[in-house]
Amino acid sequence: MAKQKYYVVWEGKQPGVYSTWAECQAQTDHYTGAKYKSYESKAAADTAYKAGWKGNWGTGAAASGGAKGKPAGSWSRSASVPTSAEIDYDSISVDVGTRGNPGPVEYKGVDTQTGDVIFSCGPIKRGTNNLGEFLAIVHALALLKKEGSSKTVYSDSVNAMKWVKQKKVATTLARDASTEEIWTLIDRAEHWLRTNTYDNKVLKWQTKEWGEIKADYGRK
Numbered sequence: 465m466a467k468q469k470y471y472v473v474w475e476g477k478q479p480g481v482y483s484t485w486a487e488c489q490a491q492t493d494h495y496t497g498a499k500y501k502s503y504e505s506k507a508a509a510d511t512a513y514k515a516g517w518k519g520n521w522g523t524g525a526a527a528s529g530g531a532k533g534k535p536a537g538s539w540s541r542s543a544s545v546p547t548s549a550e551i552d553y554d555s556i557s558v559d560v561g562t563r564g565n566p567g568p569v570e571y572k573g574v575d576t577q578t579g580d581v582i583f584s585c586g587p588i589k590r591g592t593n594n595l596g597e598f599l600a601i602v603h604a605l606a607l608l609k610k611e612g613s614s615k616t617v618y619s620d621s622v623n624a625m626k627w628v629k630q631k632k633v634a635t636t637l638a639r640d641a642s643t644e645e646i647w648t649l650i651d652r653a654e655h656w657l658r659t660n661t662y663d664n665k666v667l668k669w670q671t672k673e674w675g676e677i678k679a680d681y682g683r684k
Contacts (some may be wrong), residue, residue, distance in 0.1 A: 465635075470509035471675065474517035475499040482508045482512060485682040488675070493579035500675040550666075554579040555616035556604045560596030561586075561681030569593070569646065571600035573607070574679045576618060578647060583607060591646035592637055597624035599646075602653040605662050613664075620669040620677050628666060631657040 471488035472615045473479050476498045482488045483506075492498035499517045503509040553576050560571040570586025583603060588596070588638075597619055604617045619625055632654055639647050669677040676682075 469502045469504065470506050471500060471502050472513045473498070473499045473500045474513070479513075480502075480504070481513050485676055485680060489579070489680070489682065492675075493678075500639035501673070502671070502675055511589075514681040525545055532615050534613070540599070551576065552616045552618075552665075555618055556582060556608070557618040557669065558597065558600035558604055559620065559677050559681060560593055560600060562591075562593050562596065563587075566590055566592050566643075569596040570681075571596045571603070573600060573604045573617075573678050576678050579678050585649075588646045588649070590642045592635060594621055595633060595635060595637065595650060597621035598627050598633055599649055600626065600654055601628050601666060602656060605664055605666070606656055608664055609660060609662050616665045616667055618667055618669040618677060620671055622668065625666055626666065628657065 468483070469485070471482045471485060471599075472633070473482065473491045476488075476491035476495050480491075482491070487526050488500055488502075492500050501512070503512060503549045545616055556573045557576045558571060558573045560569060564570050568587040568589060569591035570584065570588065572584035573582045575582060585603065586596075596619075596652075601617055601619050601624055606613055608617070616639060623634075633650055637643055671677065
């Protein structure tokens, strides 16, 4: 069973502490400059919310990964801890949704600024989380090249980003009748990477600092 998370929204349609990603997403989608983050406990989330966005980053509260021991007023945009200001909102964010791993897979790409769905695929009968992430990144790159766009692509999967760079997946998923659909898509994606070039940046979404990626399916 996935561990319960709590989501703090400092700047959104209705700031507060929420117990599900769907509730958090409802407050931050289509909201310019939204500031939000996930926490492992209700107490940590409450403390972070009371401290405020700046106070939270300054104190590194509640397993946020920030620097510890600093007074709340020491936070600034020049701090080494990433902030929402460093997100390239003129970008596509991708993510995958699975029911079991391996299991049915679907993925989508959304506008990082608004959360609007740009493309989606699936459910694909049987695959893995990382394979879905790989396909989502390549789908985004192919779409952006077709449009002549230099937009950044964000993913929260290190493995998928590595495979894109290597132009080949490294997976133990067997090729059989149940996985034929996803393997057909993988073969096509690998071929696209080998025969195309692109200038788009493919960057890691910093979940600890920025909250869940905008394309998240909320199935954690």
